Amino acid sequence: MRLDKHEQLEQKEALSSGDSMKVDLYFWLQALVLALVLLILVFTFIGRIIGVSGSSMVPTLHDGDMLLLQSIGYTPKQGDVVVLTKEFDAAEGPIVKRVIAVGGQHVKIDYAAGTVTVDGEVLDEPYINEAMVRPMGESLTDVEVPEGSIFVMGDNRNHSSDSRDVTLGTVDERYVLGRAVWVLLPFQNFGAVVHGAAA
Numbered sequence: 001m002r003l004d005k006h007e008q009l010e011q012k013e014a015l016s017s018g019d020s021m022k023v024d025l026y027f028w029l030q031a032l033v034l035a036l037v038l039l040i041l042v043f044t045f046i047g048r049i050i051g052v053s054g055s056s057m058v059p060t061l062h063d064g065d066m067l068l069l070q071s072i073g074y075t076p077k078q079g080d081v082v083v084l085t086k087e088f089d090a091a092e093g094p095i096v097k098r099v100i101a102v103g104g105q106h107v108k109i110d111y112a113a114g115t116v117t118v119d120g121e122v123l124d125e126p127y128i129n130e131a132m133v134r135p136m137g138e139s140l141t142d143v144e145v146p147e148g149s150i151f152v153m154g155d156n157r158n159h160s161s162d163s164r165d166v167t168l169g170t171v172d173e174r175y176v177l178g179r180a181v182w183v184l185l186p187f188q189n190f191g192a193v194v195h196g197a198a199a
Helices: 005-045
Strands: 049-051 066-070 081-084 095-102 106-110 115-118 142-144 149-153 176-185
Touching: 081 149, 095 106, 095 115
Parallel strands: none
Antiparallel strands: 049 066, 066 176, 081 095, 081 176, 095 149, 106 115, 106 142
16 A cells, blocks of 8 residues: 555654654753753852851841852861851851851950951951940950861851850861852842951
């Protein structure tokens, strides 16, 4: 039995549309796999995404900001904004603070002068929210940071529970999740995170 030309043409079109669908599906799967691989690489070599909770880092960071962290191969440095997993009396879950000093450095806090001194040099801190006042309760003011640890403070000093709090104190570097690199959301806060605590 022979098919006429019209039936042959319909069969070819049916085959070509089926093949076209398979090719489209193949390319979509390829794109999906590539996107997945890129995401895995980003989260492996760059870091992770985490949200800010609270106002202790105002004006640098705000409640609800979503941060991109650099995690792999990161070593804390003075001035970096970091995320810590260590829980203490005043906080639960990850906290975001600025590294004021690293292992081997000596921190002195003078509430009367409103200054923080590291190894005898007063820090230039243009990122803080307001002049610092003495907190209620016991506060650490003279600390030698042990090797492998960091001393952290919030930029909103008068509304921050940080290394000055005796229940937190210096923090072992192993509690550092990573360095805040970029604010991703909300869009009005989008941009690089300001680092630096120069003496």
